[in-house]
Amino acid sequence: MNDARSPLIVIGAGPMGLAAAYYAAKAGRRVTVLEAGDRVGGMAAHFDFDGLSIERFYHFCCLSDLDTLSLLDELGMGDAMNWRRTTMGYFADGGLHDWGDPVSLLKFPGMNLFEKIRYGVQAFYSTKRNDWARLDQISARDWFIGWCGRSVYDRMWRPLMELKFYELADEISAAWMWQRIKRLGNSRKSLFEERLGYIEGGSEALMKAIAAAIRSMGGDIRLNAPVKRILIEEDVLQGVALADGETIVAQDVISTAPTPVVVEMLADAPESLSAPYRAIRNIGVVCVMLKLKRQVSPHFWVNIADPSVEIPGIVEFSNLRPVGKTVVYVPFYMPQTNPKFGRDDEAFLDEAMRAVQLVNPSISDDDILATHVGRLRHAQPICEVGFADMIPPAQTPVRGLQIADTCFYYPEDRGVSESIKFARGMAEAAADTTDATRSA
Numbered sequence: 001m002n003d004a005r006s007p008l009i010v011i012g013a014g015p016m017g018l019a020a021a022y023y024a025a026k027a028g029r030r031v032t033v034l035e036a037g038d039r040v041g042g043m044a045a046h047f048d049f050d051g052l053s054i055e056r057f058y059h060f061c062c063l064s065d066l067d068t069l070s071l072l073d074e075l076g077m078g079d080a081m082n083w084r085r086t087t088m089g090y091f092a093d094g095g096l097h098d099w100g101d102p103v104s105l106l107k108f109p110g111m112n113l114f115e116k117i118r119y120g121v122q123a124f125y126s127t128k129r130n131d132w133a134r135l136d137q138i139s140a141r142d143w144f145i146g147w148c149g150r151s152v153y154d155r156m157w158r159p160l161m162e163l164k165f166y167e168l169a170d171e172i173s174a175a176w177m178w179q180r181i182k183r184l185g186n187s188r189k190s191l192f193e194e195r196l197g198y199i200e201g202g203s204e205a206l207m208k209a210i211a212a213a214i215r216s217m218g219g220d221i222r223l224n225a226p227v228k229r230i231l232i233e234e235d236v237l238q239g240v241a242l243a244d245g246e247t248i249v250a251q252d253v254i255s256t257a258p259t260p261v262v263v264e265m266l267a268d269a270p271e272s273l274s275a276p277y278r279a280i281r282n283i284g285v286v287c288v289m290l291k292l293k294r295q296v297s298p299h300f301w302v303n304i305a306d307p308s309v310e311i312p313g314i315v316e317f318s319n320l321r322p323v324g325k326t327v328v329y330v331p332f333y334m335p336q337t338n339p340k341f342g343r344d345d346e347a348f349l350d351e352a353m354r355a356v357q358l359v360n361p362s363i364s365d366d367d368i369l370a371t372h373v374g375r376l377r378h379a380q381p382i383c384e385v386g387f388a389d390m391i392p393p394a395q396t397p398v399r400g401l402q403i404a405d406t407c408f409y410y411p412e413d414r415g416v417s418e419s420i421k422f423a424r425g426m427a428e429a430a431a432d433t434t435d436a437t438r439s440a
């Protein structure tokens with residue numbers, strides 16, 4: 001037990017920060033979580049959407065989310081996961097097509113049989129493959145073109161990549177893209193049946209349960225407590241300074257804030273310490289939410305390739321998690337430097353509605369019950385070619401200071417389960433440094 005020592009400080013109460021604090025507290029550590037926002041959950045937090053408690057950003061689980069499942073079990077919520085059969089659609093050539101299984105691929109317009117076979121083989125092989133060292137060294141673009149040919153890339157992948165990453169699209173690593181295909185491709189009961197999950201009560205239910213468990217073990221979670229600086233003097237960790245001027249002395253700190261924020265928190269530290277975090281780029285997201293009177297389509301996810309809207313797809317979340325009404329998320333990812341990022345909410349709402357009406361022309365403005373536009377500046381790290389070599393170890397050269405965010409588990413994409421898994425490793429490492437080096 002380390003109770004006599006200063007508490008382990010965890011920066012951020014998203015899934016990674018909460019899980020790190022939970023596992024550390026479970027191992028006997030006194031923990032204090034410092035969260036900038038007014039609630040726990042980070043990207044997986046809820047908000048009140050016109051009387052409905054729902055995720056700020058859609059959240060689904062895949063069959064491979066074993067770390068979420070085991071944590072739910074530990075917290076006595078083993079039966080909270082609901083698995084449902086879900087489907088995908090693809091809007092192209094002015095029409096909505098089924099998508100995501102071999103039959104819909106064969107029926108899809110605009111590709112010849114040879115191209116379809118190549119596309120299908122790449123997708124299938126991706127679900128089976130495990131090695132990714134080579135994929136880290138090539139771009140997703142070159143990987144797709146190599147497997148499926150340029151015309152399939154231009155038709156199927158380029159619109160999706162460019163409408164998420166814009167000028168960075170060609171830099172994205174194949175390994176990152178492969179993992180996304182693999183995670184979703186393996187979340188199936190059979191080749192023809194996709195299975196996705198949602199947590200009863202939404203992702204917040206898990207976040208609140210982890211927070212309650214931390215508190216029940218004596219841990220402290222402080223909201224509205226943004227950390228301004230991580231204090232380091234002559235390579236020795238001193239603690240953290242909060243934005244309101246308070247200083248907390250600590251020998252162990254785990255930061256789970258996004259790396260661009262870490263750069264700010266290390267502003268007084270040597271440049272060599274912050275340089276690796278500065279090199280990691282992020283894009284933002286503007287996420288439009290629509291509550292509608294009617295269903296848009298039966299699909300959970302619809303990809304869109306249409307020149308009239310700059311949106312790669314829409315997520316009809318209520319087709320996964322029943323919430324009483326139709327709820328659609330329309331995410332606009334883009335570099336924050338894109339002038340579009342600064343547009344007002346109305347402009348995003350208009351474009352989102354146009355996308356919805358493309359998919360289902362019978363939906364009109366009269367069907368809108370409520371709208372919301374959420375913005376996040378650091379929503380998705382750019383996992384570029386060679387990214388594996390860009391990620392510094394979570395344990396920094398400063399003893400007791402660990403730093404990570406969602407890109408540290410590359411090639412896996414951001415995910416609640418992945419953040420939980422990574423957090424467990426950091427909590428174990430914090431216990432190891434305490435036991436091994438401090439007792440000396």
Ligand SMILES: Cc1cc2nc3c(=O)[nH]c(=O)nc-3n(C[C@H](O)[C@H](O)[C@H](O)COP(=O)(O)OP(=O)(O)OC[C@H]3O[C@@H](n4cnc5c(N)ncnc54)[C@H](O)[C@@H]3O)c2cc1C
Pocket residue numbers: 011012013014015016017018034035036037041042043044057058059060061225226227228256257258261285287331376379405406414415416417419
């Ligand atoms: C649009 C969208 C859709 C998504 N869909 C899914 C999905 O379907 N399934 C899935 O598994 N995952 C999904 N994710 C990803 C998932 O939300 C993340 O992987 C997960 O939330 C990461 O948790 P984290 O704790 O690592 O980071 P975060 O959730 O980002 O938490 C970091 C926390 O640090 C806090 N913080 C920042 N700066 C400071 C500071 N200075 N001081 C103190 N605290 C600070 C933040 O407020 C935040 O609470 C989605 C994300 C987005 C944006």
